[in-house]
Amino acid sequence: MAMAIAMVPQPLLTLFLFFSLLSIANSSPSQHLQIANAERRIDLTSHIIKVYLTLKVENLGTSPASEVHIAFSPTEVEHLAIVKAAATSGKRKKKTYVPLDVKSAELPDGPNGTKFFSITLLTPLSKGETTTLEVLYILTHSLEPFPVEISQSESQLVYFRDSAILLSPYHVKQQTTFIKTPSTRVESFTVVDPTKRAGTELKYGPYENHPPYSYSPVLIHFENNNAFAVVEELEREIEISHWGSIQVTEQYSLVHAGARHKGVFSRVEYQTKPGGTGVSSFKHLLAKLPPRVHSVYYRDGIGNISSSHLRTDSWKSELEIEPRYPLFGGWKSTFVIGYGLPLQDFLFESPDGRRYLNFTFGCPLVETVVDKLIVKVVLPEGSKDPTVEIPFEVKQHLEIKYSYLDVVGRTVVVLEKRNAVPEHNAPFQVYYSFNPIFMLAEPLMLVSAFFLFFVASVAYLHIDLSIRK
């Protein structure tokens, strides 16, 4: 190996080094872009934090730029559930949005472990041009309860940490951050002049001319009594039967991820002073199910729970469920929801003759974070070559499941996603090939089973078991 390098002529080696240096320079975010204006709106009203970022990007360089990078601290990346971006044009009412491709950028980390996502522009931004981007990103598990333990009569307070100044690989000319809290009760907040607070809104900025990677940590301590509903694990099984229905079974292990409950739970106090006690606990859960749902059940380890209400109309079904006890911080509940759906609403044939399931990914419970979501699609027996189409990254693998009357078993497509939020409740498709001859497999099995039974009975009746002769 050393021989080979030694044999390369010197000028060629220099040229090679020069090009590799050039490619390293290219792999860091373009220094010719500038953010003319950044506006950030952070919504802290739920335990799922939504950040809306509007960036006016300007190209000051001479070569066109096709990508814009956005930066996140290592802690943010760990809790990042989704990043979406769109190009906008027009004003107010006439605004148009064109979704853009966003992906985690394969770049060396920036200062202090800063991670990047790259947004691909529709058309490269040429010299002197400006474009406006809207970015939405969602963070989970980013509100830290403090105090960590509260009694039944106390309200829940949490910390939120961020930077008053946008973390960006570019120079930011002008910027403002607005933070919305759920109530007017804000215990404390870091002041980075100018900082203003009015009602449920905190305003940081406007700040002018901050160099790349500027950072100014802020800590906000405020009241948040929303249901911190976290499903540690959800397994949804969607079983397709070509005989006319889809059976869905969902197993939940739910936890209240807010401040831990301390002391004893007084049901009397809870029931006599509604609204005045256990304000951060939750009693009801709402599941949004598809329209035309039937045979709904809801049970836990003890048995069926009757305290659920189903409301349906032609657009949606809403199932309101009530666990056996209200959930306080740190308390858990495991339960199963099951329902049937008409096949024709979800199973279609694609132009190339393959069948496909079009179903909603994500968790049917509203405002819930799912730490680990497993979606299993059980295809009919005899299905082959499944392929999945889904608008975000998931882990996938195949399994085989046997149920009664199965000969070769059913193919199960398993999709797994960590840190799922309501934005992941998007349609996904599973395409597969199916030989209709398999439709006959089960009835044939039944027929042959009956036939064998019949033969056996006839044989039995004809065998003379008597010892007299």
Ligand SMILES: *[C@@H]1O[C@H](CO)[C@@H](O)[C@H](O)[C@H]1NC(C)=O
């Ligand atoms: C990086 O970390 C150092 C030391 O903790 C800190 O002083 C500096 O402000 C940080 N820089 C950024 C960009 O976060």
Ligand SMILES: *[C@@H]1O[C@H](CO)[C@@H](O)[C@H](O)[C@H]1NC(C)=O
């Ligand atoms: C629970 O309800 C389902 C559907 O109504 C029913 O099939 C099942 O037998 C019930 N289970 C118990 C233990 O009552």
Ligand SMILES: *[C@@H]1O[C@H](CO)[C@@H](O)[C@H](O)[C@H]1NC(C)=O
């Ligand atoms: C899947 O269903 C959604 C509505 O639920 C629809 O908007 C979408 O076009 C369907 N996709 C396919 C490929 O059929």
